[in-house]
Amino acid sequence: MSLRNIYKNAAFGVILLICCIILVDPAAAQERYVVSGKITDAETREAIPYANVVLQPLLLGTSTNDKGEFLIRGVPAGTCLLMVTYIGYEEVSAEITVTGNLVHNIRLRQQSLGLDEVVVTAENSKGGTTSSKIRSEAISHVQASSLKDVLQLIPGNLSENPSLSSPSKITIREVGANTNSALGTAVIVDGIPLSNDGNMQRSISTTNAMESVAGTGVDIRSIPVDNIESITVDVGIPSAEYGNLTSGAVHIKTKAGGSPYSVKFKADPRTKQGFFSKGFLLPADRGVLNVDGDYTRSYGHITRRTSLFNRANGSLKYSQTFFRESSPLTLEAKGSYWSTLDGNKWDPDMLLLEENYSRDQNLGGALSLSWSLNKPWISNLSFDGGFSRTWQKGFEKQWAGSSSGATFFATSATDGEYPVNYAPSAYYSEVTYDGRPFNLYLKLKATAYRKTGFMTHNLLLGTEFTSAGNNGEGRIFNPERPPVGLGTRPRPFYDIPALKQFSLFAEDKVVISLGTTQLDLMAGLRMDNIQPRGFFNTAGNISVDPRLNIRYQLLNAKNNKLFRDLSLRFGFGLTTKAPTLTHLYPDKDYNDIVSFNYYPDLIVVTTNVVQDTRNPDLKPAHGTKKEVGLDFSAGGVQARVTAFAEKHEGGFVTDNILFPQFFRDYDVLAAGYHPYYVPGEGVMYHDKITGEPIKLGYEEDVRFAGYSRFMNGSVRIKEGIEYSLDLGKIEPLSTSVNITGAYFRTESYYIDAPYWERINYTVFEEGVSKQESFAVKFPDQYGYGTVDERLNTNVGLNTHIPELKMIVTLTTQVVWFEKNHREIYPWKSNLYTLTELREYLGIPDLFNTEREGDLYYYLPVSRKGYDDVEIPYTVGDFKEPLAQMGIDKMIATWFPERVMPPLMLCNIKVSKDIARKFRLSFYANNFLNIRPLHLDKRSGRYDRRNEKPFFGADLSMNF
Secondary structure, eight states: OOHHHHHHHHHHHHHHHHHHHHHSOTTTTSOEEEEEEEEEETTTOOBOTTOEEEEETTTEEEEOOTTSEEEEEEEESEEEEEEEEOTTBOOEEEEEEESSOEEOOEEEOBOOTTSSOOOOSOEEOSSSSOEEEEEHHHHHHHTOSSHHHHGGGSTTOOOOOOOOSSOOOOOOSSSSOOHHHHHTEEEEETTEEEOOTTOOOOOOOSSSOOOOOTTSOOOGGGOOSTTEEEEEEEOSOOOTTOOSBSSEEEEEEEOOSOEEEEEEEEEOSSEEEEEEEEEEEOTTTOOEEEEEEEEEEEESSSSOOSEEEEEEEEEEEEEEEEOTTSSOEEEEEEEEEEEEEEEEOOOTTSSSOOEEEEEEEEEEEEEEEEEEOOOSSOSEEEEEEEEEEEEEEEEEEEEEEOTTSOEEEOOOOSSEEEEEEEEOSEEEEEEEEEEOEEEEEEEEEEEEEEEETTEEEEEEEEEEEEEEEEOOOEEEEOTTSOSSSTTOOOBOSTTSOOEEEEEEEEEEEEEEEETTEEEEEEEEEEEEEEEESSSSOEEEEEEEEEEEEEEEEEEETTTOSSEEEEEEEEEEEEEEEOOOHHHHOOOOEEEEEEEEEETTTEEEEEEEEESOOOOTTOOOEEEEEEEEEEEEEETTEEEEEEEEEEEEEEEEEEEEEEEEEEEEEEOOOOTTOOOEEETTTEEEEEOTTTOOEEEOOEEEEEEEEEEEEEEEEEEEEEEEEEEEEEEEEEGGGTEEEEEEEEEEEEEEEEOSOOEEEEEEEEEEETTEEEEEEEEEEESSSSSSEEEEEEEEEEEEEEEEEGGGTEEEEEEEEEEEEEEEEEEOOTTTOOEEOHHHHHHHHTOTTTTTTSOTTTEEEEOOSEEEOTTOOEEEOOGGGGGSHHHHHTOEEEEGGGSSOEEEOOEEEEEEEEEEEETTTEEEEEEEETTTOOOOEEEETTTTEEEEOSOOOEEEEEEEEEO
């Protein structure tokens, strides 16, 4: 039995066990009490309506009424944490002990730089998943243009100048961006995942192509940050509640609650941005309506205005709590709209009128219900549902010119030989990509709190359904003016089946008191049925992923005087990411060969159409995540160190399929005739003397044609150590010191991903040259892997002066080293030096014009000719010159390790509150202009490291 089958059987046992814990509760008859109170403004003493009040870990909660009052029933005796949050106010947590009915009033302080403590860094999670939380004050201080700028606060990420010139993707625990890693990172906004699975906007152009993120992760440029209350980044093992991911998850909570009119203007040399928001308290305790909007205009270059990105966003969010006095039911309903335009306009300095753009418009709605039932057998029942539709229009205008004369266009959609029409030798082709992806998301979950002796349980059971499709018109163009000539046809998207996924998940967060120490355990299982036929029947794949996070607190204030916390952490988990529509449903492949060309009378093309290019063996990608860590807090110093090892397998890569295509190669016809084509007969012409029709001769010919599809073949290994150290505040300087950083090692290679390559050669028959070809298969496309390493440290000095309502952050980023090299794997590839190759093949004079050390040689493992029969290579086969032509050669200088020397970067950020209504912020990146030159010995070129100094400012106003 496979390991995953064992997990499947275990899943149902765990779910059954959790159900037993819920139904058989020795504390069910325990007497329960009422916790009530009033939430007011600490300065004005005015009531705060619709503040969120939650008792942790009891999973009980409500919101205050229009008088600021709250009431929570069904609270068992014991100690718990009363947490209160509200937009624009500092979060408050108070430990309370319930022995009877309890009244507890809380005063909240408005967020301001005049407070004693202001956090502008990423905060570490306290338990469960290893994650970092970034609150609204930190987001504001970053002065971000997009989500990518905010995520630079995560340990290990590097500072970059804000840019919206190209699609932005999330990277977690790795060096460099990667398509599969970005695809495997979930972005969840107010409980609803953003999906890119229905995006089919793949360009067919090799030059002047529109921007697209089809088949990869969400383009986070479309997400504004000024309406965000908090961002939580799960870098470790995620909860079993979250699926369809491999790398991690980013949870975004947007603002909700009453707030003043807020306006913000932001500018830097590339980007101009405006934002407004308002939270309306509806009369007669009818809820809260939040409204916000954002407009951004950005250019890819400071002086050129040809590369443009526009973004417009707007949202409405209604919040209300019903049945506050009994079983509070909290409702959030949200409608959102966003639009982006990403393109390159015609450059008046260029001769050609080429341009491209991608315009997306999205309309979405979401509904969240959270019902605090406060029953002995269930604490909370919640529902999240969302639907979104995107209208995508891509456009490419490209010059299609030929120096050899008139071109032609083929329009046939079936196999055969056809006369086709000539096209001009030069023209502009225009291609439109009409995509209309939609996404449906539904989730229902129940939670329960149980206390059994020295153990407490937070139990979670849930189910989830998602669907992603696309019913756009697809790729559209004039067939008589094709974009790239041969092998291209229009393609609709509306006939592509939708991708569906049904999931079940169960989890238990257990807290075990062991004397004065504590063990926290979060164990869960998730089942994903991709393309389900029923609950447990599938037309695709079923994956079961166990997840485990353990935290053992050895020391705390109860058992020593030095450490407030000293804890060890361990995590293990499996993750799964389903292929997208782009991976599952590639386009048909059209291969057009010119059989006869007699300009301007006749051109005949032989067309071969591969109707189904799908890979029936394509499976989801999987990840294995492991980590250990240490947390401690002592004497005002807090630290976290995490060592991790992740292996992501089965990532989606391109598979090259080659096959023989047979066609007629007609004889050359002398000038002065007027050939014509007769279906079933072929090319005909009339004898100049008799006028009799004559069939033009031909010979049967063959060539290799090919197409691409996706297969599982990518492996990405991510290893390293993350660290963060908060040294506390130096009171005389009003300065806190925060140190973060990481060592990352990222290794990528292909495995079980054979790759076919066509080898062309020339033969001479009776003094006439002729092109021939054969195909060779390599173990994978490259034959090597890549290894990237980086060690960096960020030292942040946060000087906060409450009397001046100002905070200044000076960040020094040091990249101690960056390394990369190409890795050779003897166990999977046939890669040799020249000496090794000669010895292996037994040919001492092989490639005798080449020098040792200049190249690496990659041996194919098999070949096939026009009979389409694969024949494995033997060592002896390579004595033939033709077989030697199939050996791939790679420049050796790219393989040794390249080490970049240490590099420093200094950034400064300043935020200042003016009165109570204004905030002025400014930042300067690389303000010391540290940009050393580095000689790249591989290419022989000097590279300028670090970006140019960059600055920006924003002004916020509240009314």
